[in-house]
Amino acid sequence: MKIKELYVYPVKSLRGCSVPTATLTPYGLKHDRKYMIVRVTPSPDSTSPTYESQYVGRVDSLCLFSASILPDYENAKVVRVTYNTPSSNDENPYVEFPIAADYKSLKKVDLSIHLSNCVGYDMGSEYEEFFTKYLGYPAKLVYVGDATREVKGNLAPNQTHLTKENDFDGGGKGWFIFGFFTWVLWCLLGWGRGAKYTIQFADVAPVLVASTVSLEELNSGKREDEKELVLDITKMRPNIVLEPSAPEEMVPFEEDYWAELKVGGDEEEKGGARKIELTGNCGRCKSLNVDYETGKQLPVHGQMLKRLSDMKRRVDTGHGYSPIFGRYGFIAKDSLEKEVRVGEEVTVTKKNEERTIFYWPGLSAGTKPQK
Known part of the structure; x- marks a missing residue:
């Protein structure tokens, strides 16, 4: 078999772009998911707000945004995010930001993705205004910078990958x-x-x-x-x-x-x-x-x-x-x-002789916290 297509998604959960070649990094294909949109929820007691990662399935209108790399993948300088206005003949608005942000001077925000904590770097008011306008709620653009998250459960290659075809008895x-x-x-x-x-x-x-x-x-x-x-x-x-x-x-x-x-x-x-x-x-x-x-x-x-x-x-x-x-x-x-x-x-x-079973505490079936 062979590689038919390669895709990079510069902004998590936005539509990505097809590329002819890609560099392999510890975090996947280079330039993939280095940015993310988070929903800002003010705290009722006036302390720091909470920042919730956004993804299609929870916020379906995210699919109206598409991200491209300019001028091209091998000479990447800029990410352009275009809002593809539904049912309109008007020119689609867009915003641009660096492929790699100078994050050292940016404000850190605390994040959690599937109960795995990390930080992001707030890209500022220009991008907050853009995404807030078209999403209809307070939203920031954050950059990953040097932040990393724990791989939980059995997903990492050096963890156990027990397999079992049947459902676990007892839920x-x-x-x-x-x-x-x-x-x-x-x-x-x-x-x-x-x-x-x-x-x-x-x-x-x-x-x-x-x-x-x-x-x-x-x-x-x-x-x-x-x-x-x-x-x-x-x-x-x-x-x-x-x-x-x-x-x-x-x-x-x-x-x-x-x-x-x-x-x-x-x-x-x-x-x-x-x-x-x-x-x-x-x-x-x-x-x-x-x-x-x-x-x-x-x-x-x-x-x-x-x-x-x-x-x-x-x-x-x-x-x-x-x-x-x-x-x-x-x-x-x-x-x-x-x-x-x-x-x-x-x-x-x-x-594998049998299918692996997905295990991620708090995310996999039977491990989700009770509400």
């Missing part, structure tokens, strides 16, 4: 036992004392891999009473999209079992082999149902999340009722600062 109790067992193994075997993996503004892992063959299967999975609807791969928000190099080389959803990918060969003149370690499934949410033209949820007949569920894609008990599409991954340590390119051959070098 939350079963997940408690699994979580406790995982913690004991970490302590006894010393996992985590080696290479430390961290992330920045990405949800739970720095890279998402998807397959065109699986997308074709999803798009063919409509019921007889459904209209002909096609889901674009960009709604899956992948970083790396793979396609077969030859007919019948791949089968739908085989990526569920992938553990490691090798990009290219071992020839030094080609940059050597680059490896991506795949550690977890990607559970899907109602962001798949958003109409990118209107920034609103599609009518029932167009909701692709249900179609994915109808195809019996609830195959990861850690994600509960969320159907699975794509695999999360990390860049191997010996592949950092190397490049990957569209058209390069990719080989699956390791597979």
Whole structure:
């Protein structure tokens, strides 16, 4: 198989851009998710406000914003965010900011993404005014700078990846036992004392891999009473999209079992082999149902999340009722600062016998805090 497309999302949860080549970093593809929009909620007692990360599925109108890199990826200087005004012939407004901000002089704000804490750097009033105007509520643009977050649960490559095809008996109790067992193994075997993996503004892992063959299967999975609807791969928000190099080389959803990918060969003149370690499934949410033209949820007949569920894609008990599409991954340590390119051959070098089970305390099924 080979790389069909590479995508970078300069601002978390905004529409990203296709690039012909990308540099591999500890935090995914270079320039990916270095900025984020946060909702500002004033404190009732006049202390510091809270800052809540925003994403499509919770705020559907975020899909009306698209981010591009100027003048191009290899000579990146500026990120341009355009607000694609729905139902209007007017010129779409946009705002620009540096691809890498001078964050040392910016104000820090405390952030939490999926119960993993970090900080961001407030980019200032100009951008706050822009996003507040078009989102309709107080919103800031923050830059990641030097901030990193803990990779929780079993997502990091040097953590345990226990697998089990069946649901845990006892619901939350079963997940408690699994979580406790995982913690004991970490302590006894010393996992985590080696290479430390961290992330920045990405949800739970720095890279998402998807397959065109699986997308074709999803798009063919409509019921007889459904209209002909096609889901674009960009709604899956992948970083790396793979396609077969030859007919019948791949089968739908085989990526569920992938553990490691090798990009290219071992020839030094080609940059050597680059490896991506795949550690977890990607559970899907109602962001798949958003109409990118209107920034609103599609009518029932167009909701692709249900179609994915109808195809019996609830195959990861850690994600509960969320159907699975794509695999999360990390860049191997010996592949950092190397490049990957569209058209390069990719080989699956390791597979799991069973599907991994997603475990992230407070996020995975059975571990969410009670309200």
